[in-house]
Amino acid sequence: MHHFAYRDGSLHAEGVDLRRIAAEVGTPVYVYSTATIERHYKLFAAAMKKAAGKAHVFYAMKANGNLGVLKTLGALGAGIDTVSEGEVRKALAAGIPPEKIVFSGVGKSEQELRFAVETGIYQVNIESESELDLLSKVASSLGKRQEAVFRVNPDIGAGGHAKITTGSSENKFGVSFEEVGRLYSRAANMPGVRIMGLAVHIGSQIREIDAFEAAYSKMVALVGDLKGEGHRVDRLDLGGGLGIPYDIPKTFDYGPGLIEAYAEMVGRVTKGLDVELGFEPGRLIVGNAGLLLTRVLHLNPRPTKQFLVVDAAMNDLVRPAMYEAYHEIWPVAEPAIGSPEIAYDVVGPICESGDTFTTGRALPQLKQNDLVAFMTAGAYGASMSSTYNQRLLVAEVMVKGDDYAVTRPRQSYEELIGTDRLPGWFA
Structure with a gap:
């Protein structure tokens, strides 16, 4: 079994509310149980x-x-x-x-x-x-x-x-x-x-x-x-x-x-x-022991479909783009029984059409700033992440009981840019 479940209306990793991790660490972030x-x-x-x-x-x-x-x-x-x-x-x-x-x-x-x-x-x-x-x-x-x-x-x-x-x-x-x-x-x-x-x-x-x-x-x-x-x-x-x-x-x-x-x-x-x-x-x-926590940035309705843009992207979780992989998507706020569902194309911010997590997925109706979790993301998620589009490497968190620790801090822009070196002729 995995240790992710709804408690008091919110998705938890063991004893930790994912809303707390999002508020204190930011999103996107991997969370491991x-x-x-x-x-x-x-x-x-x-x-x-x-x-x-x-x-x-x-x-x-x-x-x-x-x-x-x-x-x-x-x-x-x-x-x-x-x-x-x-x-x-x-x-x-x-x-x-x-x-x-x-x-x-x-x-x-x-x-x-x-x-x-x-x-x-x-x-x-x-x-x-x-x-x-x-x-x-x-x-x-x-x-x-x-x-x-x-x-x-x-x-x-x-x-x-x-x-x-x-x-x-x-x-x-x-x-x-x-x-x-x-x-x-x-x-x-x-x-x-x-x-x-x-x-x-x-x-x-x-x-x-x-x-x-x-x-x-x-x-x-x-x-x-x-x-x-x-x-x-x-x-x-x-x-x-x-x-x-x-x-x-x-x-x-x-x-x-x-x-x-x-x-x-x-x-x-x-x-x-x-x-x-x-x-x-x-x-x-580790596969079922991890999830990728992300936040809804925008809703972009079209005549034939509804795009749901989240702040995670294919550089954070490349499996859907590379392997056509399936991941369950759970809202962090527990949906009420009988809540309406909408078919979403869930996509990231990267400038490629391949930055798509799923198409036509029926999910409870979501709004801007809602949190969602890509489930079963503990394997080949963070380990295959990159800085494509000069996006910061995703943060990682481990949960143990009612406590959690940041085990890989989110990269800073200074660290990202600092890995490059200018050729000497620009000195």
């Missing part, structure tokens, strides 16, 4: 431990890299799945031990690999033969052997959108299934790499278990083949991608059904394998 993050992590981690025994959960911080979020999950024992040196550094800044950090990603640079090896992270997920060579070279120059696994592309793609499908042979991720045996043999004799096993990740926002089972079954068979050839295979990283509901009713309870079905499948498919399993959930943990 600590209780929701904690519940989702505990539910997933417990299910995986029950299914697999030797299971490690590495939160995929690309979904939401806020320090408060990372610190919250670290306190629960989560590891972190990273995809850049910046993410590794941020995980360390949040107090995550290096031995709980995985480094994934298809394009790691020499500098990034050097930093990861020097830091002593748990695992590098290798995605190409040239990366294998580079990692061995870097680690050898430091007098180390870096523990690593091969990310394998099983040619089984799935996901809620073509742009978040990663397991097909048409996608850029991982080494091919046909090549992994040869590469594993090479890696076993390289001075800078200690190859520990395999990894797979087929996509994101997957709500059906069948695709996972097909990919995992191929990986289990591959583990058996490699062991049969005398190779050491101690780890199987099964990635993330388990989806969440975006079309949630106001009485939504994110029950354990899908997670339990997934855990049952994992336990059944990997039974008797005798390896450590890794999991990298991201959206599953």
Whole structure:
């Protein structure tokens, strides 16, 4: 479940009235519920431990890299799945031990690999033969052997959108299934790499278990083949991608059904394998734990439609523009039963027609300065935000019980302009 609900006529995050946050922090602003993050992590981690025994959960911080979020999950024992040196550094800044950090990603640079090896992270997920060579070279120059696994592309793609499908042979991720045996043999004799096993990740926002089972079954068979050839295979990283509901009713309870079905499948498919399993959930943990709070700027009626202009824009929440993504929109003031509804095109202030959150959405009648919340915005919202149109980076807030804290202040115009440097010839 999430912890956003109407109390005394106003939408609250746990015990905090969103009107208070809007008044004190301003809008647009992301609001995260600590209780929701904690519940989702505990539910997933417990299910995986029950299914697999030797299971490690590495939160995929690309979904939401806020320090408060990372610190919250670290306190629960989560590891972190990273995809850049910046993410590794941020995980360390949040107090995550290096031995709980995985480094994934298809394009790691020499500098990034050097930093990861020097830091002593748990695992590098290798995605190409040239990366294998580079990692061995870097680690050898430091007098180390870096523990690593091969990310394998099983040619089984799935996901809620073509742009978040990663397991097909048409996608850029991982080494091919046909090549992994040869590469594993090479890696076993390289001075800078200690190859520990395999990894797979087929996509994101997957709500059906069948695709996972097909990919995992191929990986289990591959583990058996490699062991049969005398190779050491101690780890199987099964990635993330388990989806969440975006079309949630106001009485939504994110029950354990899908997670339990997934855990049952994992336990059944990997039974008797005798390896450590890794999991990298991201959206599953934080998606329903966040919302984007925004204010109505203008109403712009036309003969055939009604535009509702809010102060959030595609630079704050790009998912609808990039993925045609759906987000529930809830008024902060609780609508009275039987309130009239109007079909709105909800849009932002950016000078692009693509800055549209939804078209023809039936919502309770709204007026200028009303507050509304884009729900299920905790994943890939703030983490993908930008300063497009020279708009300030959006603020972020974490709520815990009856208290809240600003975990990323809204950027100032001085900070925004101060990132530029004039060429010397203007001096």
